[in-house]
Amino acid sequence: MHPDLEALLALQDRDVAVASCDARLKALEPEVRTLDDQIVAAERVVEQARAGIRAAVERRDGLEGKIQNYRTMQEQRRQRLEWVRGAKEASTLMAELDLARTVLAKEEAEFMRSGDAVGEAERKTAEAENALQNVRDAQAAAREALVGRRQEIAAERESAVVERERTSKTVNPALLTRYDKIRRGKAPLAIYPLHGSSCGNCFTAVPTQRKALIQRGATIEGCEACGVLLYAKE
Numbered sequence: 428m429h430p431d432l433e434a435l436l437a438l439q440d441r442d443v444a445v446a447s448c449d450a451r452l453k454a455l456e457p458e459v460r461t462l463d464d465q466i467v468a469a470e471r472v473v474e475q476a477r478a479g480i481r482a483a484v485e486r487r488d489g490l491e492g493k494i495q496n497y498r499t500m501q502e503q504r505r506q507r508l509e510w511v512r513g514a515k516e517a518s519t520l521m522a523e524l525d526l527a528r529t530v531l532a533k534e535e536a537e538f539m540r541s542g543d544a545v546g547e548a549e550r551k552t553a554e555a556e557n558a559l560q561n562v563r564d565a566q567a568a569a570r571e572a573l574v575g576r577r578q579e580i581a582a583e584r585e586s587a588v589v590e591r592e593r594t595s596k597t598v599n600p601a602l603l604t605r606y607d608k609i610r611r612g613k614a615p616l617a618i619y620p621l622h623g624s625s626c627g628n629c630f631t632a633v634p635t636q637r638k639a640l641i642q643r644g645a646t647i648e649g650c651e652a653c654g655v656l657l658y659a660k661e
């Protein structure tokens with residue numbers, strides 16, 4: 428066995444441990460996203476309901492202004508009626524007054540309904556706010572559990588990183604540089620056992636002479652095709 432092999436494999440184990448923590452942390456993300464999406468959906472319903480209140484209030488206020496105008500105009504007609512002399516003009520004014528009274532009555536009824544609509548929009552908003560709070564309450568335990576799991580894994584990762592640093596000091600510096608360089612590449616791991624006469628990562632055949640050197644533990648060779656370090660399993 429090559430003298431540096433043991434330290435190198437131990438280092439790789441540490442890196443696998445760190446990577447496993449990273450993968451587990453990442454696996455928590457969809458769970459958090461699912462919870463977040465539920466909140467966003469409930470918040471959207473609240474927002475729509477609030478917009479409903481604004482629209483209903485605007486309509487009610489608009490009707491109120493309109494009615495105010497009608498009343499002012501009616502008042503002006505009544506005043507004109509007091510001063511008017513011709514019978515024809517008077518009867519025209521009377522007809523206008525009658526017509527406007529009917530229109531006004533309709534608008535006032537509409538105004539009452541618009542007030543009801545504001546109340547209804549407020550009721551819907553309160554309902555949506557309540558539903559949002561219920562979602563928040565229902566998520567509290569799940570969120571707390573997620574935070575707990577994340578902290579647990581983060582702590583595990585921290586000690587795995589410390590272990591990794593400690594182990595890296597036991598590796599021959601030249602090999603360590605090579606190992607770290609391979610790790611920054613595409614291969615999932617930096618060092619693989621021979622798979623028969625082939626590289627354990629890319630399965631490219633290793634020339635017989637190199638294979639013999641590797642098996643004797645005389646050298647830690649890199650795969651000619653993918654670059655990972657190769658060793659022979661006992």
Ligand SMILES: [Zn+2]
Binds near residue numbers: 628630650653654
């Ligand atoms: Zn290879």
